[in-house]
Amino acid sequence: MAGDALLEFDGVSKSFPNDPSSKTMALDNVSFSVRRGEFVTLIGPSGCGKSTLLRLAAGLETPTSGAVRYEGQTLFGTSLERGFVFQSYSAFPWLTVAENIGFGITKEFESSRQAEISKWLGWMGLTEFANAFPRDLSGGMRQRVALARSLIVNPKLLLMDEPFGALDEHTRETMQQLLLDIVSDAGCTILFVTHDIREAVLLGDRVVLMGPRPGRVLQEFPSPLEKPRRREYLRTPECVSLYETIFDRFPV
Amino acid sequence: MKQLTRHKNRLLTLTAVILPLAIWFALTQLHVIDPIFLPGPLQTFTAFVALLTPTFFRQELLPSLLRIGGAFLLSVAVAFPLGVVCGQSLSVRRLVQPLFGFSRYLPVAALVPLCILWFGIDDLQKISVITIGVVFQLTLLFAADSASVPKELMEAGRTFGLSRAAIVWRIVLPFSMPAIWDDLRIASGWAWSYLVLAELVAGNRGIGYFIIQSQRYLETDHVFAGILLVGLLGLLTDLFFQLSAARLFRWV
Numbered sequence: 332m333a334g335d336a337l338l339e340f341d342g343v344s345k346s347f348p349n350d351p352s353s354k355t356m357a358l359d360n361v362s363f364s365v366r367r368g369e370f371v372t373l374i375g376p377s378g379c380g381k382s383t384l385l386r387l388a389a390g391l392e393t394p395t396s397g398a399v400r401y402e403g404q405t406l407f408g409t410s411l412e413r414g415f416v417f418q419s420y421s422a423f424p425w426l427t428v429a430e431n432i433g434f435g436i437t438k439e440f441e442s443s444r445q446a447e448i449s450k451w452l453g454w455m456g457l458t459e460f461a462n463a464f465p466r467d468l469s470g471g472m473r474q475r476v477a478l479a480r481s482l483i484v485n486p487k488l489l490l491m492d493e494p495f496g497a498l499d500e501h502t503r504e505t506m507q508q509l510l511l512d513i514v515s516d517a518g519c520t521i522l523f524v525t526h527d528i529r530e531a532v533l534l535g536d537r538v539v540l541m542g543p544r545p546g547r548v549l550q551e552f553p554s555p556l557e558k559p560r561r562r563e564y565l566r567t568p569e570c571v572s573l574y575e576t577i578f579d580r581f582p583v
Numbered sequence: 584m585k586q587l588t589r590h591k592n593r594l595l596t597l598t599a600v601i602l603p604l605a606i607w608f609a610l611t612q613l614h615v616i617d618p619i620f621l622p623g624p625l626q627t628f629t630a631f632v633a634l635l636t637p638t639f640f641r642q643e644l645l646p647s648l649l650r651i652g653g654a655f656l657l658s659v660a661v662a663f664p665l666g667v668v669c670g671q672s673l674s675v676r677r678l679v680q681p682l683f684g685f686s687r688y689l690p691v692a693a694l695v696p697l698c699i700l701w702f703g704i705d706d707l708q709k710i711s712v713i714t715i716g717v718v719f720q721l722t723l724l725f726a727a728d729s730a731s732v733p734k735e736l737m738e739a740g741r742t743f744g745l746s747r748a749a750i751v752w753r754i755v756l757p758f759s760m761p762a763i764w765d766d767l768r769i770a771s772g773w774a775w776s777y778l779v780l781a782e783l784v785a786g787n788r789g790i791g792y793f794i795i796q797s798q799r800y801l802e803t804d805h806v807f808a809g810i811l812l813v814g815l816l817g818l819l820t821d822l823f824f825q826l827s828a829a830r831l832f833r834w835v
Binding site: 389390391409410411413414415417421424425434435464465481 | 735736738739741742743744753754757758760832833834835
């Protein structure tokens with residue numbers, strides 16, 4: 332394992348229910364790691380356990396066997412250091428946009444709360460919706476709220492579970508660019524699950540391809556693209572060829 | 584269902600109010616039924632207005648209000664913490680559900696003699712009858728409310744490193760509060776029925792006592808006025824919960 336790994340999966344298997352004799356094996360002996368500052372996209376067909384892998388990294392689930400290590404220590408439970416953006420709209424409906432974004436701010440940062448919230452409202456283009464409730468927002472705006480809510484607490488690792496999957500194409504592209512811009516500023520480490528090959532290639536420094544039943548890593552592809560990423564790169568020959576390679580290897 | 588025009592809507596509502604009143608009026612005015620058994624609308628209204636005196640308020644209404652208020656607070660004080668925890672903890676649910684699931688079906692009227700035996704015929708008996716009628720149902724309703732929080736909202740809370748107690752406080756309670764408030768509204772209706780039941784069978788003072796005393800002296804118009812008063816108070820309680828909900832839970 333690389334010495335600068337922030338997150339390591341070491342021979343991780345996961346069954347449901349959480350029992351080695353169980354028939355439904357979601358993950359089988361998965362090993363790979365995510366380095367500090369790296370943006371890793373995790374791609375595979377549905378049912379390949381990519382979301383389960385993400386939930387293990389968050390501490391929402393425990394592995395049936397093997398170990399998930401964070402900063403070299405076996406991970407136990409959830410932590411403010413590891414943010415999570417869900418696929419479904421997880422903005423809290425009873426809080427305004429501003430209150431949602433400030434949800435995770437702890438007491439020690441109370442003094443800068445308002446300033447931080449204003450800053451993120453601005454970055455996310457939500458300033459005029461600060462006092463609106465989530466029910467009044469579009470899907471893309473709700474996902475920006477969830478993203479800001481996770482990033483405002485400066486997580487070392489951000490786990491994203493098909494966060495743009497439910498959005499229309501145009502909104503998705505806007506969100507991808509927004510994410511790239513913010514990440515290049517924040518230097519946050521990201522593990523991003525998607526089933527969209529273009530999204531995986533555009534965003535990832537490395538694309539990890541998984542296969543289904545039981546879920547396992549098939550192959551890893553380092554990105555040939557330079558940073559900062561731009562959507563136009565998707566048309567470059569390197570990118571097209573990476574897309575083709577992953578497409579050919581993609582299990583059906 | 585087919586939508587009605589505004590005009591038709593009003594006409595039907597008006598008919599629903601006026602038609603029974605007209606039948607009532609006709610039955611009494613034409614002496615089909617003796618006013619000793621069925622006083623007319625005007626007679627009832629006059630008797631109702633005659634109730635609105637400081638003496639009646641102090642001697643009958645105030646004791647009833649204190650009883651129902653006390654019993655309602657007592658029921659909520661038990662049902663709220665127990666119900667919320669029940670909805671969140673499987674072990675507590677296993678402990679509470681058998682007893683409460685059974686007790687909710689106990690016929691409250693059949694327990695009145697026991698309450699008289701145990702608590703006498705004063706306020707304590709009234710409060711116990713109302714509480715027995717309300718507390719078990721309310722606990723189970725609250726449990727269902729607190730169990731209905733979407734999984735992704737709870738997990739979003741967990742990814743901020745919140746403890747279980749913090750999740751209940753910051754996510755479960757605010758999310759389920761509108762449903763809890765509505766269950767309070769429904770339970771307040773039961774409480775009015777059980778109050779009258781408890782006051783009818785034992786004691787002195789109170790609206791129920793006033794109704795049964797009037798019956799003994801064949802003052803049927805007073806009986807009607809008493810019933811009308813309880814109905815109106817129930818309606819007011821219902822309206823209070825409905826209108827306050829619209830202000831308290833603007834996010835719904």
